[in-house]
């Protein structure tokens with residue numbers, strides 16, 4: 414699909430949609446062509462569970478490491494076999510509309526990345542209704558600060574999020590690190606099939622659990638703020654990626670966020686990945702020869 418099919422910049426196509434159409438646009442499983450919606454969600458979680466089982470069985474790891482006092486504030490850290498001095502760290506924030514998913518089924522990319530010398534950190538955060546969006550953003554911020562504090566001689570910190578997790582990763586472009594007493598060595602962002610303007614979410618059934626007000630949605634929308642934010646490190650790259658079979662609204666969200674990054678001082682790029690849907694785009698990160706796995710490795714080792 415061409416970007417021109419999803420509306421011109423400046424238009425707000427979702428405001429003209431019926432409630433039913435908006436609901437559909439923001440239900441990624443409805444756009445999966447290879448499987449039915451429920452089977453797509455089931456397959457995604459099976460692949461995540463299996464990748465996590467395998468990662469825990471075959472890689473050096475530290476599991477359930479606390480980055481804060483809260484019960485849900487834990488990370489799993491997976492290490493490469495070979496010790497290196499300046500180890501790059503790749504942090505992953507799972508998706509699930511801020512109300513499902515966990516670190517215990519999200520270690521998709523551990524095998525191919527650790528095999529190439531990258532430490533992978535899978536981050537847990539308190540999903541709704543336990544956590545609010547503001548709390549999730551704060552938790553993710555502290556998880557990043559934690560990795561920097563624990564591994565001060567890291568060879569770069571890379572943040573990757575999928576879907577709602579891409580939103581949380583994108584919020585880190587706006588983080589006030591001085592408040593957290595440490596400036597992480599952020600070198601790259603991989604924002605995969607994300608949502609960057611939260612206002613349309615308010616009018617879908619996702620908001621039953623999230624309970625976002627317009628103020629909450631705006632305060633937590635990187636789309637509205639990122640053009641004014643300053644990169645801590647001018648060489649930090651931001652890659653915005655969306656799957657060919659993601660819905661038109663997901664395409665619009667990614668494209669407009671990329672364009673806004675370009676208006677600011679960010680070193681941004683945009684990729685539409687051919688022949689993948691919202692779930693395959695992450696499932697395929699279990700494979701070393703997958704396009705996105707290769708893009709990630711090239712960005713880290715360039």
Ligand SMILES: Nc1ccccc1C(=O)C[C@H](N)C(=O)O
Nearest residue numbers: 440441442443508509510513576
């Ligand atoms: N489980 C997920 C994992 C990752 C990303 C999205 C989901 C979703 O479930 C989205 C939505 N509830 C859907 O039915 O498409």
